């Protein structure tokens with residue numbers, strides 16, 4: 086069995102990036118730069134939204150929904166997906182000595198994504214606000230904006246497919262020359278690229294009918310909502326898969342530590358993402374009046390498995406790091422963490438990303454119970470918890486990857502690592518305020534997509550108080566994230582005098598074979614997670630039962 | 643590449659089975675699921691086939 | 701992987717721990733919400749009534765069961781119109797109380813309910829709706845005459861039908877008077893695009909999503925007198941924020 090932590094080839098990831106041809110470096114830099122531009126805009130729209138919800142800023146009635154549309158379109162679609170395209174290409178090229186394969190196809194992909202971005206953004210900016218799912222119902226009187234947003238998303242899907250094809254070819258190029266074939270990371274990237282292509286199919290399935298209707302070719306797409314749910318389920322799973330792949334790569338790249346359970350086990354875990362995706366797709370639809378009760382019940386049960394791949398990958402990585410640190414003398418339950426290479430801000434990003442993932446899971450598991458959906462779905466509970474994932478876990482992990490990649494590509498050292506290392510903790514603090522007030526407000530019924538929640542005084546008095554807190558938390562985490570983006574983006578500019586040596590793994594331990602030391606942190610994390618899940622779910626049931634009304638018969642026909 | 647190929651075939655089978663469930667149980671009323679999971683099964687089968695044809699240096 | 705590795709770093713251990721989230725099934729089972737029959741506790745259903753309607757085998761969306769199942773959007777609109785005509789009060793509100801509640805009583809209520817800052821009306825005659833509950837059988841005549849076919853899935857009391865239509869940007873009726881402790885069968889539909897018809901019940905809410913031309917049916921018993929805010933929780937356009945109605949529970 087090939088395991089033994091790492092091969093010398095894998096240690097030189099950053100050196101491989103530094104050795105890329107000028108054209109490859111240009112493409113990698115542009116892809117990352119474009120993703121960062123989308124993130125910057127996404128943060129700006131997000132701050133405006135937070136201020137609108139908190140009542141600190143007031144707009145014309147339509148404007149907050151336009152901002153919300155722009156925020157979702159830019160941050161969810163264009164930041165998360167162009168970032169995945171960039172990370173796929175850069176991580177794939179780290180698997181081979183021969184640079185990006187099918188480079189011209191990757192270029193076409195990049196151009197398609199940029200074109201899609203401009204079309205979506207422009208449509209959202211000038212047209213009727215449709216929210217980020219480009220809901221054709223809302224554009225009945227303004228089909229042009231439906232066409233623009235659907236068209237933009239279809240261009241994005243086409244671009245992602247092209248880049249995935251180039252990524253697959255690049256990984257295969259590396260696998261052909263390696264004696265042991267695929268590395269675990271290589272196979273994970275291969276599976277991710279396939280998943281991106283499938284999601285492009287789901288995007289065509291969701292948006293092509295809307296586009297054809299908007300252009301006047303077909304009748305109104307009646308199933309738009311269901312088709313959207315299918316796509317959305319893939320779209321929110323994919324970034325988590327990319328996130329654990331980045332954790333895997335960072336653990337290896339920054340500490341030289343590979344998986345303690347071996348490459349083939351990691352490959353199974355990465356493949357399990359694809360196995361668990363389709364069966365767990367129903368919980369987004371629990372509030373749909375048309376979903377048969379049997380589907381609700383089955384959907385809840387299957388959704389219990391939604392966290393398996395992410396949690397397992399997390400446990401592999403944490404156990405690998407901890408066992409090596411303990412083998413080198415680390416003591417105490419969490420003392421091993423002190424030995425992580427904290428000098429690199431990517432580590433703080435990654436650690437906070439793992440923490441927010443655990444927090445996010447606690448509340449995600451409240452929502453997968455169909456009987457609790459009528460309490461919390463469509464309330465501010467939902468954005469309250471998912472920003473733990475979207476910002477804390479995924480965005481910070483992607484930024485961590487870029488902190489390692491960009492200096493190697495451009496030769497410009499990372500801007501102020503000491504400042505960047507603190508930002509994830511500010512983001513965490515902001516997320517805790519944002520999440521706590523959002524989750525509490527959701528329990529109290531504050532709707533997710535209503536900006537002016539006064540209802541002429543008929544709404545509970547505590548609603549606006551919680552929204553003010555939510556806004557403050559949002560501004561706080563946005564600030565921390567924006568500083569991180571600035572620091573990363575500085576390394577986009579190629580250095581005149583490139584760094585002579587790139588960063589080599591620098592852990593507080595030496596990697597020698599498979600350590601026999603224990604690794605308790607993963608066990609502790611899962612126990613705490615399950616206890617917290619129980620508390621949150623039981624709390625939600627009790628809260629719901631205490632409401633002064635009995636409701637039965639959630640049928641619609 | 644044997645493990646990788648088998649894993650992808652396994653994934654394709656899961657997707658195919660789910661697509662079939664949605665396709666042959668019209669009362670579920672969601673044909674989009676059959677289309678997307680079915681297309682996914684095809685994509686992962688193609689990827690498995692690509693892996694199967696790769697010759698490794700000996 | 702060597703045999704000398706500690707158990708906490710072995711594949712079997714990590715692989716099993718990865719399924720940790722599945723352990724939440726126990727909490728669901730404790731609340732009778734476990735989606736497998738052998739853990740299904742009837743207690744939960746009786747205690748809080750959050751019992752979803754059990755569909756008949758083979759039924760799909762659009763497949764019929766009971767009166768609501770066969771209710772087409774046109775049926776709904778017709779019955780809604782009849783309902784509005786029958787229960788509209790001189791002050792514009794729609795009062796769907798018990799059969800013996802005189803109209804005059806209903807018109808007194810706006811005074812109490814006008815100041816609707818989520819507080820109960822000053823004085824509610826508890827004995828009054830105790831009677832209403834006991835005489836719940838007497839609500840049967842309040843069903844619209846056209847409501848002929850299948851009897852309601854009967855609870856202790858026959859629920860009174862209440863029709864609520866959501867449209868851009870309002871609800872009809874938007875000022876509803878009902879009694880506490882008495883079951884109402886809410887039949888709700890959105891006439892144009894998707895809306896919400898969520899109920900703000902004081903501390904928390906009951907979120908309801910309405911898809912256009914799909915009749916949603918929920919039987920609700922309100923236990924506390926006071927105003928209930930009905931609000932749209934699915935974004936539906938420019939005046940979405942202003943889309944609200946009030947149910948005054950007497």
Ligand SMILES: [Cu+2]
Pocket residue numbers: 867868869894895896932933934935936940943
């Ligand atoms: Cu509405």
